[in-house]
Amino acid sequence: MIPWRFSWNNVRQRPLRTLLTILSIAGGVAAVVAVLQSAAATRGQLDSLHQTLASRVAMEVVTDDTSAFSLEDAANVTDQPGVHSAIPVFRVFAKILAGSEEARGLAIGVDLEQYREIRDFEIVSGRPYLATGEVCLEASVAERLNVTVGDEVRLGARGVPWLLPKKVVGILKPLGIGAVEETASVFMTLADGAILGKAPRKITSLQIVLESETEPDRVAAQIRTRLPQNLIVVKAASAAEMARPTEEIINVGLNVAALLSVISAIFIVVNTFQISVAERQRQLALLRIVGATTEQVRKSMYREAFVFGAVGTLLGIIMGIAGSSFVAQGVQDIFGFVGTVKVAIQPRAILAGLVFGPVITLLSVWQPARQACAAAPLAVLKSTSGPRRGFPFRRSIQTSIALLALAILMFTCNWLDIFPKWTSILGVTLVQIACLLFLPSLIKPGTTLLFAPLRRISTIEARLGQQQLLDNFGRTSLTVAVLFVVSSISISIGNTTLILANDVTSWLDRTLSSDFLLRASSPRVDMSETDILPDTLEPRLAAIPGITFIDRISFTVASVDGVAATLLVRQLEGYESLPIDLLDGDPDEVREKLMAGEIVLGSVLAHRIQGKPGDVFRMEISGISHEVRVAGVAKEYTAGGLMIIMNSESAQQLFPIQPPQVYGIRTVRSATAEVGEELRSIARNQGLIFQSLADLRELVQRLVLGLTNRLWMILILALVIAAFAIVNTLTMNVLEQTRHLGVLRVVGMSRFQVFRMFLLQALVLGLLSMIPAVIVGVLMAFLITASFRGVSEQGVTFTLYPTFLSYYVACGIILSLSAAALPAIRAGRLKPLEAIHEE
């Protein structure tokens, strides 16, 4: 066995090389751990959102006209096999007054103990209500009204001429992310709720929780047979379904990020070990000459690699955990989550790091060790640059073409919905591997092409630089591969993110045609259960001079062809240009058809039901269904794109539509500021939410700016890690060529010329990677836009961002040149005489 001292001496004599090796492993492990940690945290948040939106309620029994009904009418529902429980609820929009303060929100009459079965909450102060006359207020409402336990509030509702006094006995806080989007503001007994809703002893909904592993459609069908004519069963999971498209986009981002980190990490570690072993080939050859067997040499290398791997892995796990909060926050910012989420230590991520580090280290050392042991020791000693092996160009190109063909097949099948959506990720990976295999074939023509103009500027430096890069073909290829992988994936992620961000911005620009918005409460993801605006508001608005048009906007839960969606009703006749971002259909024609009672489908919904202009579908709201014709398909980000748009008049003729929940207010330009002030004051007094177009635009711009800033940080961080590969390669070139550099210095090459030679090498390495990376990155962005469900369903069209690409390439080249500075300075500082005698 080769003694440990030999390895230890290597470490001591080459501390920088050791540090670089350990840092490469640590960087790779850190990237994997950080992405897995943050992915787990983000997915956890998504699950929580999904769970809360879905609640535990599988379905609910309601009347077909949204009126109240008697619990006895649905009494036998609980006896149905598969039904775990049925919770009666009375929902009514109410006004809550506390002194001079006023708030509006959903009042829920329910038995709190039963309510626990369908929603998570905690009583933060006081106690649950037990008798009539007692209520619990939602915490934020209590805070807004400045109410504490023991205070009295008065409740009013539409059509109730008097205010009902209630005693606040508890403050209640919904739990979970989605729970805050439950707009219920006040909770009371079922009886009190029914009285407030002017329907004593009645309920508005019977919420049904199923036994686990029960088929909801089957149970729903059974329940329907037992219900009177006026009662219907509706699926209650619409919000969760509507959150799916958003979830799918987030999953695309996380999967691509994980792919980026794993591939980059593998290439960086492989590159480091290739160079580290190549650097020591003469030493290893000497060991073999003095009697070490190839087995001993190989074992010694594996032993060293294992130690480096262990140290790098531990360091990487620590770095990964530390960096995961940053990544998680970035991902959550990008996808618009609110609030900082703490990233708990994920055992799976740690385990992945513990496995990934040592495995990838040992795999990385395998090929160089095999190569070093296969070479004849004497030949290695005589050669100053190690043994050379021919690259199997033909085989690599053939494999590359085969993989590309497979990737194209996968994308096509995915696009045609033949393959599951995760195969898109596999397709992207295949494209990457195919391009990587093709890359070595570009090295020789690429260097010739790129060095040609450089030879005009620096003849000998360019010539020697090119010679050196080609002479170390394997190392050059690996370095180009590392930069290529990082850059192409970064470019594809960057370009796709910009496409999405700009798509959202342009969609907002097209659809937001009002100067101001007034709404009663913040909307939920599916836009359902949004509070209605007070009746008294509209006459008051009409009296304000300067207002030219009020669009009465409402959202109603509906279903088209059995798919849950949100119906958006607007008064479209008040707009000169249609405030809809049409993907399919002529705007003038669509407007006419909308006026005639046709519908516009949101892009995701259109994709789900395979709907196109001219198609007819059955649309159902609260049990009332009609056949409706599709006038057009529009890009929609509201309710995850599961949206139907109708004109107000025709919608009200066909369906029971919710009263207005949002007013879109347009003004004469000269009076916009004054009207805005007036509306702001009304909103303040009535507890409404006021938004100006400028506010919304600024909010979106701020979000997009934050997103792009963070995106740049992540992309540049990836480039910095990749630049290690250039430092590695050029340092190796300096070390290997020390003697020849010495000769060049002796025969008259100046320090600056040596420095310039390495800078030119770095420039060419950068360009060799960046040019194909731009092409492949753009291609992947196109494939992601075209084939990833969740992105493509939104009707997002591919756009190229030349400014982003130029900035990215410029950053890449600058970082490549910066990475070359250290080895180039080292080369320039070589003392000719010492260099000549270097062995």
Next chain:
Amino acid sequence: MISSNPPQNIVIRTANLSKVFVREGVEVQAFDDVTLEIPHGQMLAIMGPSGSGKSTLLHVIGGIEPASAGEIWFDGRQLSTLNDLELTLLRRRRIGFVFQSFNLVPTLDVIDNVTLPLILDGIPQRDAVPRALECLTRVEMSHRLQHLPSQLSGGEQQRVAIARALVINPALVLADEPTGNLDSAKGRDITHLLRDVAHEDHQTVVVVTHDIRVASQADRLIVLLDGHMCFDGKPSTDAEWMAALRLEIDT
């Protein structure tokens, strides 16, 4: 005292030249108090046992190693006053180096190795190649222009190295054990070549050697012993040669 304005035919002049290396805190005297003048067109051989400082003296004369004390003038220019770039330019344009281990750039072919100093100096390829061809013809290597160093024998590599040294038309050629890695026949050829360079082209040649056959071709012999110059002259008789060499043998 030696005048700082030497006669016109002097290429190298040193005065009380010393070199001390510090290795791991220990001072090692390479040579001490070397004062000499080397005129144009002279072939000077430096002999001495291993570690006597002869190679170091050659490197100091060539400006690739600074002196610790004393002065050195090249064509009247005091080397200690030149910065790194000026020394580089001096080497590039006025001094040719020949090494025992040839030190050709392995990735460049013969013609590229020879044109290297000219190209480094910004001379266009079209002008550099004829000059290189002329030198390669002189060293009888014009038939192997496209060969890489690894495809040449030791003697051929050394000829190419000499061509590279001569291509700049140097005032001074410094050769460190140029025949050390060659067999006697090839060594003799190289020695004759260097002598011709001095006598026919009037370029000064300084050769460090252990080989008496090389030294015997020189116009002048310097013997260094323990860093001190103990012989400077031209032994013309066997006895004089013996006297010089005995000194060496005794040590």
